[in-house]
Amino acid sequence: MAITVGQVLDALIAPVGKREDTVDTLKNGNPEEEVRGVAVVFLATYEVIGRAIASGANLIITHEPTYYNHLDETDWLSGDPVYERKRALIESSGVAVFRLHDYIHQYKPDGIVDGMLRALDWEAYADPDKTLMLTLPEDGGRTVRSIADEIKRKLGIDSVMVAGDPELAVTRFGFAVGAPGGRSQMAYLRERDIELLIAGETNEWETNEYVRDAADMGMNKAMIILGHQKSEELGMRTVVKLLRDAFPGLPVDHLELPTALRRI
C-alpha cells in the first residue's frame, strides 16, 4: 500500500503533536505524493540533494534550513544564482523537503541528543531526568583532553576547539548540541555543577569569553566546541530508526555530509 509524504510527516510529528509556531514546514513537495524513499540529512546541501535523488529518494528530512537562514525566508534571495540553482534542482526533481528541527528537539528525550548519546556510547552517563547532564564514573580520572580525544575518535573529527585548560579534571559535564544561544550555554555552566560544557556552535563574544574569564579566574570551567554539524548530525539516526520502525519496507537512509569547512 502506498505511503504518502503526509503519512511520513505525521509519524515524525506524532511524538509532539502538531504545532503552528515552528520552522518545521514542507519547503517543497506535496503531502499526497507517494514516498519511494527517504533521505535523512543534517542539512539539505546542493550536493546531498543530488545524492538523495540519485539514490531514488523523493523525500528529504533535513534538520537545518535549506536556504541559508533559520526561517528559510527566500524573498531576500530572489535572483541569487546559488539560491535559484538550488531551488531549480529541488523543484525540477519534485523531491519533497521537510525540515525537522523543533519537533525532534521536543521529543522526550530530545531526539537529537538521544541519537548523539547513542553515537558516542554515552547513554550510561546520562541523567534520565536531565538528558543534557552527564556524570562520569567516580574513578575515571578523566580530563577535558581525554573527553575531546574520545569525541574525535567516535565522531570522526580531526580536531576540536577548547576554551579553558585541556588538562582540567572532569567529573560532570553538559552537552548542549547545536546553537542554543550564549545565554542558554552560560546558564548551563552557571546553574549546574559541571566543569565542562560540550557545545555545538557559539558566538565568539559570548560563551567563549565567559569561559575564558572563568578559567582565568581559576574556576574549574572549560568548553569543547564541536561545530554545529558534528554536534547534531548523528542525532538524525533517531529519525531513521523511527521511520524504519513505522514503515517497514520503505527505504530510509541517513546521508552524512562532509563538513562545510576545512582547516588549512
Add this chain to the structure above:
Amino acid sequence: MAITVGQVLDALIAPVGKREDTVDTLKNGNPEEEVRGVAVVFLATYEVIGRAIASGANLIITHEPTYYNHLDETDWLSGDPVYERKRALIESSGVAVFRLHDYIHQYKPDGIVDGMLRALDWEAYADPDKTLMLTLPEDGGRTVRSIADEIKRKLGIDSVMVAGDPELAVTRFGFAVGAPGGRSQMAYLRERDIELLIAGETNEWETNEYVRDAADMGMNKAMIILGHQKSEELGMRTVVKLLRDAFPGLPVDHLELPTALRRI
C-alpha cells in the same frame, strides 16, 4: 594640564559625531576623571583588565562587550560568579571602560578595516571608494591558499578555516571583518565580482552553507574564516594612533590578547 576621560572619549567620537543609538557607552567610570594612561583592547577580558591596571592605565577602550552580550545587559547575570568577580575588579579598581564599536566602524574609512589593511600591508589592494573590496595585481597567480598563508604569517595565526577549494584562483576579494551577519556576508559574494570572502565570524547554517553550495555548483566562490578576534584586533591600532596624535605625552598602548580557544 590634566586630560579627562570625557576629553578622550570626545576625541574618539569626533570623527562621527555624537550618536544616541549606540552600544558605545561608558561601562564604568566618570567622564570628569583624569586619565593617567589608556589601554586599547579588542575585548576587555578579566585577564587584560588586570594587565591594564598593572600598567598604570585607568581607561580601557574595548571594541567588543565586557559582559558576554552585545548590549552589555547585566540583569540576567546578577549573582553569576564570573560576572560578579569581573564587575568587582572593574569597580574596585575604578578603571573606566568605554566600548568603541559602532563609532570606529563609522569612521571614513572604517577604522577597524583601515587598521587591518595596514597590519596586512594591503592598503595598495584597496579600492578607495569601496574599502572592503580588494583587487590583486593582474600577474599575481594568487589562490585562496596563498592568501590564507599570507594572512596566517602576518597576523600570527596557526590555521584558518576555508569553505570551497583552497586552490581556487583569486583576483578580487572582499574583507568583511567581525560578525556582520549572514545576509551581509552573502550579499558581498553575490553583488560583487569576487572569488573570495575573508570573514571574521559566521553562523554555520548561513554563509558557510551558501559558499559550500556555490562551490559544489562549480562557481568560483570561496571563504576564509579568520575568527572574530583575529579579523579585528589589530584594527584597534587605529585608536592608538588617533589618541597618541591627539594627546601627545599620554601613555596609550594596545594590549593584545591570546585567542579564547585553542585547537586540540
